[in-house]
Amino acid sequence: MQAEVLVSIAHHQVDKVFYYNIPPSLAGRVQVGSRVLVPFGRRKIEGYVVGLNPAPNQEELKDLAALLDEDPVFTPLQLALARWMAAYYLCPTVKALRAIIWPLLQIKGPKKVKGLWPAVCGNVPDPRRAPKSAAVWEVIQARPGLTRKELAEAAGVSPRVVDSMVARGLLTSKERIELRDPCRNLPEKRSFPPVLYGEQLRAVKKIIEALDKNDGRHVFLLHGVTGSGKTEVYLQAIAAALNRGKQAIVLVPEIALTPQMIDIFRSRFGHQVAVLHSRLSDGERYDEYHRLRTGEAKVVLGARSAIFSPLEKPGLIILDEEHEPSYKQEESPRYHARTVALRLAGYTGAVVVLGSATPSLESYCQAAGGGTYQLLELNQRVGELTLPSVHLIDLRRELRKGNKGIFSEALQEAITDRLSRREQVILFLNRRGYSTLVVCRECGLVLKCPHCDISLTYHASGRLRCHYCNYSVMAPSLCPGCGSHYVAYLGMGTQKVEQEIRRLFPAARVLRLDSDTVGRRGAHREIIETFREGEADILVGTQMVAKGLDIPGVTLVGVINADISLHMPDFRASERTFQLLTQVAGRSGRGKKKGEVMIQTYSPEHYAITCAQNHDYRGFYRREMAMRRALGYPPFTHLARLLVTGKLEREVQEAADFLAQAVRTTNAPVELLGPAPAPIGRIKDRYRWHLVLKAPVQNFLREAATAALNDFYNMSNYRRVQVSIDIAPQSMM
Numbered sequence: 012m013q014a015e016v017l018v019s020i021a022h023h024q025v026d027k028v029f030y031y032n033i034p035p036s037l038a039g040r041v042q043v044g045s046r047v048l049v050p051f052g053r054r055k056i057e058g059y060v061v062g063l064n065p066a067p068n069q070e071e072l073k074d075l076a077a078l079l080d081e082d083p084v085f086t087p088l089q090l091a092l093a094r095w096m097a098a099y100y101l102c103p104t105v106k107a108l109r110a111i112i113w114p115l116l117q118i119k120g121p122k123k124v125k126g127l128w129p130a131v132c133g134n135v136p137d138p139r140r141a142p143k144s145a146a147v148w149e150v151i152q153a154r155p156g157l158t159r160k161e162l163a164e165a166a167g168v169s170p171r172v173v174d175s176m177v178a179r180g181l182l183t184s185k186e187r188i189e190l191r192d193p194c195r196n197l198p199e200k201r202s203f204p205p206v207l208y209g210e211q212l213r214a215v216k217k218i219i220e221a222l223d224k225n226d227g228r229h230v231f232l233l234h235g236v237t238g239s240g241k242t243e244v245y246l247q248a249i250a251a252a253l254n255r256g257k258q259a260i261v262l263v264p265e266i267a268l269t270p271q272m273i274d275i276f277r278s279r280f281g282h283q284v285a286v287l288h289s290r291l292s293d294g295e296r297y298d299e300y301h302r303l304r305t306g307e308a309k310v311v312l313g314a315r316s317a318i319f320s321p322l323e324k325p326g327l328i329i330l331d332e333e334h335e336p337s338y339k340q341e342e343s344p345r346y347h348a349r350t351v352a353l354r355l356a357g358y359t360g361a362v363v364v365l366g367s368a369t370p371s372l373e374s375y376c377q378a379a380g381g382g383t384y385q386l387l388e389l390n391q392r393v394g395e396l397t398l399p400s401v402h403l404i405d406l407r408r409e410l411r412k413g414n415k416g417i418f419s420e421a422l423q424e425a426i427t428d429r430l431s432r433r434e435q436v437i438l439f440l441n442r443r444g445y446s447t448l449v450v451c452r453e454c455g456l457v458l459k460c461p462h463c464d465i466s467l468t469y470h471a472s473g474r475l476r477c478h479y480c481n482y483s484v485m486a487p488s489l490c491p492g493c494g495s496h497y498v499a500y501l502g503m504g505t506q507k508v509e510q511e512i513r514r515l516f517p518a519a520r521v522l523r524l525d526s527d528t529v530g531r532r533g534a535h536r537e538i539i540e541t542f543r544e545g546e547a548d549i550l551v552g553t554q555m556v557a558k559g560l561d562i563p564g565v566t567l568v569g570v571i572n573a574d575i576s577l578h579m580p581d582f583r584a585s586e587r588t589f590q591l592l593t594q595v596a597g598r599s600g601r602g603k604k605k606g607e608v609m610i611q612t613y614s615p616e617h618y619a620i621t622c623a624q625n626h627d628y629r630g631f632y633r634r635e636m637a638m639r640r641a642l643g644y645p646p647f648t649h650l651a652r653l654l655v656t657g658k659l660e661r662e663v664q665e666a667a668d669f670l671a672q673a674v675r676t677t678n679a680p681v682e683l684l685g686p687a688p689a690p691i692g693r694i695k696d697r698y699r700w701h702l703v704l705k706a707p708v709q710n711f712l713r714e715a716a717t718a719a720l721n722d723f724y725n726m727s728n729y730r731r732v733q734v735s736i737d738i739a740p741q742s743m744m
């Protein structure tokens with residue numbers, strides 16, 4: 012027998028299968044999915060078995076050096092995905108594979124403990140004659156696998172009772188992988204499905220029909236306004252999938268994966284849910300992974316990478332907030348979870364549900380423009396609720412009135428009004444820190460990060476911070492350029508908004524939610540819970556307040572400055588702005604009282620803003636599609652981006668020129684934009700240039716990029732320069 016092995020060197024030039032002989036000591040234990048150690052050159056390195064070959068090859072093969080785990084680390088389905096990802100995103104296969112199985116690779120050796128199980132033919136203890144044993148028996152039936160101590164504790168008896176039951180053969184003990192108490196976070200209460208209203212019911216029915224057809228051709232776009240009850244549609248679709256013996260994957264953007272969201276799923280599906288997110292410890296993640304592999308958990312709720320969960324055969328895949336940019340991984344492999352989900356559904360026949368109040372243009376045109384998706388709509392909010400009324404506040408007029416503050420008069424009045432009525436307020440500004448620009452008024456020097464082409468943000472701690480590399484330094488009292496005292500702090504962040512609010516409304520109880528305040532484990536939950544329980548009046552925050560929060564007390568949302576995202580040098584700036592405004596506005600008026608939204612802006616005529624004001628998704632879609640068509644941007648064309656980075660600017664520029672020349676000489680019919688410095692010209696001491704390729708067919712892009720990169724590796728000498736390929740880029744920065 013010989014093994015086909017992918018070695019763990021992520022480079023295009025070793026991206027192929029190597030063959031090794033399986034020595035007799037390992038015969039029968041090595042399988043597809045095994046992690047092994049192989050001799051490679053003069054070293055021994057890790058590798059992954061991707062095939063077994065009974066016919067021995069002619070050549071003399073080296074032996075596998077060792078088998079690293081008894082159990083395989085990936086499934087055939089995961090391998091298929093890795094191979095597809097490598098071809099689609101032009102990355103080394105082993106890199107794709109490692110991105111898929113990383114939760115397993117974090118762990119050195121799983122800890123084993125002794126668990127207890129009810130013996131198969133044990134006599135059931137009689138509750139009247141042996142109440143303690145009976146209590147233990149009841150617990151172990153419901154939760155087999157508990158340790159001696161856990162079991163005694165759960166049954167409220169001394170461990171000696173458990174021991175005697177083991178001695179009498181009522182319980183058997185087996186080794187199992189330690190699970191970090193999977194019951195720890197189970198909500199006390201179970202929730203039961205509410206009666207669906209008309210549009211919800213119709214949506215669920217359509218999804219169930221597709222589940223029953225089982226032909227793998229169903230992608231639904233669930234377009235439901237904010238507060239329309241999309242989550243309930245997911246829950247009932249999942250219940251239907253479980254009833255049919257199927258498994259489900261639910262993806263949620265990382266910042267929307269709040270403890271509340273997790274509770275909603277756990278209180279409906281209990282232990283059947285495994286949760287995967289970045290705040291888990293490696294051990295906890297491993298345990299959830301293990302529960303999925305053994306089939307104990309049948310629903311996975313997680314962020315982007317949960318799409319790679321080791322489920323045997325997912326039958327339903329849901330992406331909530333499908334338009335979210337965070338579904339794209341911004342490092343190699345630069346995959347988009349939506350694209351992977353569609354591919355995975357192709358392999359398993361799963362039904363896909365993409366949900367959003369503001370679908371991406373790419374998805375909506377597949378659903379509305381005669382594409383391959385089916386559109387499901389929820390046009391109204393649950394119950395008697397209506398969408399909030401949205402007012403635009405022209406900040407230019409405010410200045411003319413002499414108001415130079417952060418808050419317009421109207422917004423201040425509205426806040427005063429809510430405070431007096433004991434209703435709650437959310438204030439949104441998509442920038443953290445105190446001042447986002449520190450500049451000398453005499454010589455004009457802007458304080459920038461020494462490692463990045465980014466201005467430093469002043470934080471209330473008195474330090475300046477780079478939001479790209481986290482460099483920080485005490486704020487100087489004099490200009491480091493000319494020694495002037497006149498250093499101005501311009502551009503506000505959430506800390507300043509919080510401070511101003513406290514100054515203007517000293518009696519109000521204020522909380523702030525941004526990545527600076529959620530550092531500590533559990534802090535995120537605490538802030539949201541405190542606010543939900545009505546123990547605070549005003550919540551100030553970044554994007555984190557815009558997504559998914561369902562807090563009935565909120566009747567006013569204030570957007571401090573809508574223009575920040577509007578003027579990004581990115582062709583999706585309008586789309587992002589419209590989405591963000593619609594999402595944050597949607598947090599208002601979800602309780603019994605009608606909600607209001609105030610958007611402060613210098614561009615009150617811009618269609619991204621007026622359409623958000625009017626809750627007019629279709630209007631926005633029409634305007635933006637016309638723009639994209641005119642400029643030749645997606646979804647009318649396909650893009651790829653080659654990003655060139657290195658420590659020496661001259662080399663980076665020359666390498667970018669070389670690549671551009673290589674692209675021009677390929678036969679693939681692609682249009683080339685650039686090379687040019689990327690909008691952020693330097694990050695972490697690396698200069699950045701990029702080339703953007705455009706084509707009517709995505710494969711032309713792959714052809715051109717592959718050919719250019721081959722030339723680059725074979726013919727150029729820029730060894731210190733890195734080139735990364737991004738197929739269907741989401742960020743152009």
Ligand SMILES: Nc1ncnc2c1ncn2[C@@H]1O[C@H](COP(=O)(O)OP(=O)(O)OP(=O)(O)O)[C@@H](O)[C@H]1O
Pocket residue numbers: 205206207208211235236237238239240241242243367368393558559560561597598
């Ligand atoms: N059929 C129903 N009957 C009663 N309550 C419901 C029903 N469906 C949903 N709800 C409740 O309505 C509220 C809003 O639902 P949900 O948060 O799912 O909206 P959503 O569409 O996801 O909104 P958003 O996009 O703004 O996050 C929730 O509190 C949910 O429990």
Ligand SMILES: [Zn+2]
Pocket residue numbers: 451452453454455456490491492493494495
């Ligand atoms: Zn100066």
Ligand SMILES: [Zn+2]
Pocket residue numbers: 460461462463465477478479480481482695
């Ligand atoms: Zn920096």
